[in-house]
Amino acid sequence: MDQGTQEDAVTIRPVTIHDPTLRDGQHAIRHQLGRDQLRRYAAAADAARIPVVEVGHGNGLGASSLQVGRAALTDAEMLTVVREQLSHSKMAVFMLPGWATTHDLKEAVNHGVDVVRVGAHCTEGNTMERYLGFLRDAGVEAQSVLVMSHMAAPGRLAEECRRLVDYGASAVGIMDSAGHYLPEDVSERITAIAGAVDVPIIFHGHNNLGMAVANSVAAARAGATIIDACARGFGAGAGNTQLEVVVPVLERSGFSTGVDLYGLLDAADLAERELMPKPPTIDSVGIVSGLAGVFSGFKNPVLDAARRENLDPRDIFFELGRRQAVAGQEDLIVDVAAALGRSRVDIPDPTS
Structure with missing residues (x-):
């Protein structure tokens, strides 16, 4: 290996892509994804070697309700359909205290979930302690995310993340739930969190101001190693970070995702064709x-x-x-x- 090749190898940094198309995308269509849609996209994502595929009601486990919308399928039905399609990808679910209970978590574990994301408002990390403890004892990978994270200063986010690690979270991070951030906002917050914890850091972006891909790259450069993104940006509001865009952009920026490009593009095409009336736009x-x-x-x-x-x-x-x-x-x-x-x-x- 020549010197140039050695230097290139040193600069490549791994990033895990976490795909919540089948969960966050539910917001855009009032949580009405059906079995065939779940089955087909999960199979395409697995074929593309996307590391983690998240599924569920838009607001997570136990959230199907009159208040935020009834899902077309139960949590158990969604998990069963997706689990059957995944040979390479891990299956993930999301939960918010107040919607889901430990009973919901037990059911998810029984249906073969590999990763559980527990979320809470950015200053209320203490509400996750019980659930993280349960998941740790159950031997399930438990991650924690702080939602509406623009409402807290970088130091406070870092403090909350440190506490979440103490509770048992194996990865921690932030959601730009309102699509409010600019890249410098993301860099400042991820840098603060990276200085406070020694576990993988998560970033989940929304595209309300057209910054989701740039913000995700800024997060990776600042130390985030788990990046969320959805096919065609399918998600709440103006949509999420666009999966089939951010993956090649990250690869060009010196990160390794392990995702198959053609398979990824095929999955995105399928998502546009079969999951959504039209891709999200910044209206x-x-x-x-x-x-x-x-x-x-x-x-x-x-x-x-x-x-x-x-x-x-x-x-x-x-x-x-x-x-x-x-x-x-x-x-x-x-x-x-x-x-x-x-x-x-x-x-x-x-x-x-």
Whole structure:
């Protein structure tokens, strides 16, 4: 091996791609993915050697409900269908305390889940302790993510991540749940976390401001070694980091993913054809959601409330941002819309 080849080998850094297409993508279609759709995409992802495939209701285990939407299938049905398709890829699920219980986790383990992502609001890592302890005792790989992470300073995120490792998390990280970050924001936060923990670091981006791929590369350069991305960006709001884009960009940037490019492109084509009415776009509402720092999964409920109250959905998003609404507060959307509707009625018409 010549000197140049040796230097190239040294600079290549491994990154694990975590694919939540079959979970985060559910937000975009009101959690209605069916068996055939799950089966076909899981098989394509496995053929592409995507390391981890995540499946479930958009809000995770136990979340199928009137409040955030009934899924087309039960958690058990989704896990069974996907598990049967995976020979190379690990199967992952997501859970949020308050939706899922230890009973849900036991059922997921019984259905062959390999990785469990436990999430919580960025300043409430203590709510994960019980679940991380259970998963550690069950011998399942347990990861922790802090959602709505733009609402906490880098030092606070690092402190929370350190605590999560103490609870038993084998990997920790942040979700840009509102698509609010710019690359420098991501670099600052991942660098702070990397200085506080010695486990793999996760980054999950949304594309409200068109920054998801750039933010994911910034995260990897700052020390993240697990990058989330969805086929065609299929996900909440303006969509997630686009999987078939970020993988080759990471490879060009000196990272190794182990993903087969042609298989990846085939899986993305299948996803566009069979999972979604159309790929996510950065529309006006998505931009406002990102600017306001509001959870991307609120898009459809906000649009529904705006139609009922005959309001501009952008006004609802900015008011939710002013109130610092967080994921799980879907009921607040209705309250905000009603309040905005009342205030509109109460304002005298200056032309009358």
